[in-house]
Amino acid sequence: MAVTPETIDQLRSVTDEKYKYGFVTDIDADVAPKGLSEDIVRFISAKKEEPEWLLDWRLKAYRAWLEMEAPEWAKLNIAPIDYQDAYYYSAPKIGDGPKSLDEVDPKLLETYEKLGIPLKEQEWLAGVAVDAVFDSVSVATTYKARLEQEGIIFCSISEAVKNHPDLVKKYIGSVVPYTDNYFATLNSAVFTDGSFVYIPKGVRSPMELSTYFRINAQNTGQFERTLIIAEEGSYVSYLEGCTAPQRDENQLHAAVVELVALDDAEIKYSTVQNWYPGDENGVGGIYNFVTKRAACRGRNSKVSWTQVETGSAITWKYPSCILQGDNSVGEFYSVAITNNRQQADTGTKMIHLGRNTSSTIISKGISAGRADNTYRGLVRIQPKAEGARNYTQCDSLLIGDKCGAHTVPYIESRNPSAKVEHEATTARISEDQLFYCRQRGISQEEAVSLIVNGFCREVMQHLPMEFAVEAQKLVGISLEGSVG
Amino acid sequence: MALLEIRNLHVTVEDKPILKGIDLSIDKGEVHAIMGPNGAGKSTLSYIIAGRDGYEVTDGQILFDGKDMLELEPDERARAGLFLAFQYPVEIPGVTNTTFLKTALNSLRKGRGEGELDAMQFLKFVREKARPLGIGDEMLKRAVNVGYSGGEKKRNEILQMAVLEPVLAVLDETDSGLDIDALKIVADGVNALRSPDNATLVITHYQRLLDYIVPDRVHVLADGRIVKSGGKDLALELEAKGYAQFSSAEAA
Ligand SMILES: Nc1ncnc2c1ncn2[C@@H]1O[C@H](COP(=O)(O)OP(=O)(O)OP(=O)(O)O)[C@@H](O)[C@H]1O
Numbered sequence: 001m002a003v004t005p006e007t008i009d010q011l012r013s014v015t016d017e018k019y020k021y022g023f024v025t026d027i028d029a030d031v032a033p034k035g036l037s038e039d040i041v042r043f044i045s046a047k048k049e050e051p052e053w054l055l056d057w058r059l060k061a062y063r064a065w066l067e068m069e070a071p072e073w074a075k076l077n078i079a080p081i082d083y084q085d086a087y088y089y090s091a092p093k094i095g096d097g098p099k100s101l102d103e104v105d106p107k108l109l110e111t112y113e114k115l116g117i118p119l120k121e122q123e124w125l126a127g128v129a130v131d132a133v134f135d136s137v138s139v140a141t142t143y144k145a146r147l148e149q150e151g152i153i154f155c156s157i158s159e160a161v162k163n164h165p166d167l168v169k170k171y172i173g174s175v176v177p178y179t180d181n182y183f184a185t186l187n188s189a190v191f192t193d194g195s196f197v198y199i200p201k202g203v204r205s206p207m208e209l210s211t212y213f214r215i216n217a218q219n220t221g222q223f224e225r226t227l228i229i230a231e232e233g234s235y236v237s238y239l240e241g242c243t244a245p246q247r248d249e250n251q252l253h254a255a256v257v258e259l260v261a262l263d264d265a266e267i268k269y270s271t272v273q274n275w276y277p278g279d280e281n282g283v284g285g286i287y288n289f290v291t292k293r294a295a296c297r298g299r300n301s302k303v304s305w306t307q308v309e310t311g312s313a314i315t316w317k318y319p320s321c322i323l324q325g326d327n328s329v330g331e332f333y334s335v336a337i338t339n340n341r342q343q344a345d346t347g348t349k350m351i352h353l354g355r356n357t358s359s360t361i362i363s364k365g366i367s368a369g370r371a372d373n374t375y376r377g378l379v380r381i382q383p384k385a386e387g388a389r390n391y392t393q394c395d396s397l398l399i400g401d402k403c404g405a406h407t408v409p410y411i412e413s414r415n416p417s418a419k420v421e422h423e424a425t426t427a428r429i430s431e432d433q434l435f436y437c438r439q440r441g442i443s444q445e446e447a448v449s450l451i452v453n454g455f456c457r458e459v460m461q462h463l464p465m466e467f468a469v470e471a472q473k474l475v476g477i478s479l480e481g482s483v484g
Numbered sequence: 485m486a487l488l489e490i491r492n493l494h495v496t497v498e499d500k501p502i503l504k505g506i507d508l509s510i511d512k513g514e515v516h517a518i519m520g521p522n523g524a525g526k527s528t529l530s531y532i533i534a535g536r537d538g539y540e541v542t543d544g545q546i547l548f549d550g551k552d553m554l555e556l557e558p559d560e561r562a563r564a565g566l567f568l569a570f571q572y573p574v575e576i577p578g579v580t581n582t583t584f585l586k587t588a589l590n591s592l593r594k595g596r597g598e599g600e601l602d603a604m605q606f607l608k609f610v611r612e613k614a615r616p617l618g619i620g621d622e623m624l625k626r627a628v629n630v631g632y633s634g635g636e637k638k639r640n641e642i643l644q645m646a647v648l649e650p651v652l653a654v655l656d657e658t659d660s661g662l663d664i665d666a667l668k669i670v671a672d673g674v675n676a677l678r679s680p681d682n683a684t685l686v687i688t689h690y691q692r693l694l695d696y697i698v699p700d701r702v703h704v705l706a707d708g709r710i711v712k713s714g715g716k717d718l719a720l721e722l723e724a725k726g727y728a729q730f731s732s733a734e735a736a
């Protein structure tokens with residue numbers, strides 16, 4: 001029988017009915033029914049066979065969330081999100097996506113091509129159901145053995161809950177409490193997966209934690225949760241995301257990332273975010289509302305955030321550092337590109353608590369088309385942060401005359417010995433620059449890419465090598481068609 | 485057939501006529517010089533040849549190797565072998581000289597169906613070209629023209645020319661702002677590239693440059709027209725008498 005509007009209506013009334021009378025979710029189902037309720041939270045937790053304390057924590061978060069209001073941000077135009085019109089749990093399904101690259105949107109493939117992404121990886125990115133002998137899996141296994149040798153734990157957060165419950169219990173929510181903000185609270189209630197990293201005392205991670213991640217990040221879903229703990233004297237460089245646009249049906253992404261650096265530890269966290277930005281009119285893009293925060297708890301600890309944000313219809317993101325340990329260092333290097341109708345409101349918070357803490361903020365915002373790009377940052381020096389220093393530099397580059405760039409720096413200094421410096425510039429790509437490049441044989445699009453990459457150089461050079469090359473290409477691709 | 489053939493070229497900027505009927509023909513192997521008072525239209529001519537936006541050709545044509553140059557985009561003209569040394573070189577912050585030149589050279593090579601040079605090959609190549617111009621690694625690593633002195637900018641233009649090896653180079657006042665040693669270096673750079681297969685158009689105010697880069701023909705451009713052409717001695721004559729003889733008629 002064909003599905004008529006009537007049958008759909010009937011179905012709807014039946015499910016509504018069930019919902020009204022306290023609907024109990026079938027644990028054997030692969031997908032939780034649409035909508036958000038305490039039952040759904042319990043369902044997720046049960047599915048993941050979580051301990052009681054974690055379920056309680058999720059429920060507390062859920063109840064707190066019910067009392068909260070979605071934040072109103074001046075610079076973002078957001079259509080209201082219907083939280084009941086979404087699925088909060090679906091088991092990873094094999095064979096659901098396209099069967100081969102032939103079935104994948106040619107536009108997407110063209111981008112992969114330009115980024116120089118190998119075929120196998122293209123399949124994975126496009127969501128092609130890859131068979132079990134996917135060669136990267138064995139690569140991942142090799143990496144894993146190498147990491148285990150050093151005592152490094154690198155796994156999904158669900159695995160960590162099972163295998164290292166004490167560590168998870170000790171640190172989860174210790175940097176971003178479940179009451180933190182609307183989206184972080186929602187994440188705490190319904191997070192499905194994410195990554196967990198633990199670097200033992202004195203260990204330097206022998207590799208960037210990236211390739212492995214890329215393979216395992218599949219289906220972490222829209223509510224991702226990441227927790228990284230660097231013990232005394234340890235070091236890790238972690239790469240998140242991917243330069244290739246990723247297929248994803250979820251409109252709302254609300255991730256939480258918590259970093260903890262103890263005495264003399266250093267965490268370098270690099271992100272390339274290229275979620276689907278929507279079409280020229282902004283239809284269909286992803287809303288990316290992320291809470292990323294690092295606690296520099298130990299003396300001489302250091303956390304460095306580097307991000308290249310080119311995707312999503314809306315980005316709302318402020319990777320922050322709480323500089324608690326004396327002499328601790330926080331860094332934020334950011335490139336945010338918005339084109340067409342994209343909106344980005346991003347920046348950082350540097351909270352100086354300890355003595356001689358220092359922070360550096362370099363933000364490069366590029367807007368083209370009708371896009372809006374806002375840097376929003378807070379530097380707070382608390383009374384005990386004797387000798388604290390901050391240097392902030394915010395540069396905006398405009399392409400065309402219909403886009404906007406805004407800089408909103410907040411500085412609160414409560415210690416007279418602190419030194420805070422702020423510089424801001426706004427520039428435009430000039431006709432002269434484009435003509436000069438083109439006279440040398442460089443095409444219009446390559447010229448835009450070259451000039452913008454030059455503008456972003458101070459940030460790009462903080463990306464690990466393997467990422468930097470792809471990120472540079474990405475900058476060009478995301479601005480295609482913005483001039484001319 | 486001439487390498488560059490300009491016929492009856494009329495150009496306006498915002499409806500103001502700037503070039504009023506230019507005829508100019510340059511053969512392979514030749515060096516031509518254009519001299520003329522400020523505001524005569526010399527830079528305009530160079531921009532028109534290179535394809536800069538904002539100018540309107542109301543009449544006439546430009547043929548390059550027999551092909552209609554005005555049909556081509558600026559980068560296509562460059563790939564066809566045209567190079568313009570700018571009177572005012574443009575700054576590109578954050579882009580190193582090396583990156584810029586490598587991108588440019590590889591674009592040209594791609595256009596010719598040649599393979600791209602990798603970073604190591606390119607570095608070796610560019611160092612060879614830079615050495616005679618007194619340009620060291622330090623300058624190669626600096627952002628294009630950012631914070632360069634006037635003379636450094638001009639030398640950098642010549643480096644770009646040396647790397648890109650054009651068929652036709654137009655040098656717009658590359659000598660202005662150069663001290664005498666730099667002038668010689670630049671002239672040597674230009675002379676080193678002279679060959680029977682390419683040509684150079686030198687725009688200058690000073691006869692001095694033409695002592696080093698000896699032209700086959702000298703043209704006087706005044707008020708949008710070529711009012712006189714001659715051999716290299718014309719430059720000496722201009723040095724002695726100035727441009728008054730050409731502009732007085734117009735001014736009256
Ligand atoms: N974009 C423009 N808008 C208005 N006028 C222009 C523009 N470009 C050029 N002109 C005018 O055209 C005339 C010729 O300028 P051009 O720069 O070609 O002179 P030039 O011969 O190169 O002078 P100089 O020796 O000073 O370099 C000048 O009067 C100049 O003001």
Ligand SMILES: [Mg+2]
Nearest residue numbers: 526527528571
């Ligand atoms: Mg001029």
